Amino acid sequence: MTRTIILYGLALAVLVSLMKYLEYQFLVRALSTEFYMGIIALGFTALGIWAGLKLTTKKIVTVQVGPEFVLNEAELQRLGLSKREHEVLELMAQGLTNQQIADKLFVSLNTIKTHSSNLFLKLEVSRRTQAIQRGKELRLIP
Amino acid sequence: MTRTIILYGLALAVLVSLMKYLEYQFLVRALSTEFYMGIIALGFTALGIWAGLKLTTKKIVTVQVGPEFVLNEAELQRLGLSKREHEVLELMAQGLTNQQIADKLFVSLNTIKTHSSNLFLKLEVSRRTQAIQRGKELRLIP
């Protein structure tokens, strides 16, 4: 990293010198302004690209190991799980009781019971612990 | 990628316009040449860095490591979980009822209830779903 910065500084110095030289040419020989600007723009763009690459190349080596959860939407649809049912499943897996889920979703306990019943039917299970297991293996929940 | 190129083009257009504007100012009001050059150099360096970053194809090597379960024996001991309690936790996580666990371990339902009660105390939870969650996060069960 330090070396990169030093190199960048050197390159900058070279470019600035070139700029000064061109500036001199500009004053003495009356070079085309557009040409002059073009050179400078090109030079610094190139320098920028190069610096940008150098300064980040090492960051790109970031290796992902974590099991990064991706929802299995195909399975969600196949089973026909509704949004609410999916939410309830998720909260169940967090160890909440039906009453706590009801409070969290601002609905009544009976509503949650209905959702969970339908959920169990669709997942073909009969207990919440099984639903959680199933939900995890089907990647419906993290 | 295509969008990046388009964006780059737009940015370039903006910068060129700015350059032209400055050029005009330069001719009319005789701005400091160094100042003018500095602005252009800065602008294009920044543009170059940005373009360099955007255009670089990020080769993120995603290495998927199998979940390979390793029991956390240190935690097992720290919590003082007995063999039976551990077994019960495992079967709970498989979605079995206390009665089913009792049958599988050839003991009475009451015994399993005792084990699960102690288990909950040690895991500091109050429901089996929470116990499962805790057991998984502490790597006591797969």
Add this chain to the structure above:
DNA sequence: TCTTAAATCACCCGTTCGGGTGAATTAGTT
């Protein structure tokens, strides 16, 4: 417009669960 799926809520009933208490047996340690 008619139909359908989703979401909401209610009541009943039986099962399962969790907490509390108490107790007997066994195996290992001191």
Add this chain to the structure above:
DNA sequence: AACTAATTCACCCGAACGGGTGATTTAAGA
């Protein structure tokens, strides 16, 4: 031999859960 931890079992009670049925409202689609 005394002590301890682990395992086993029992009973009680209230809370939580699951299953079944029925009903209303609302949003979306045919």
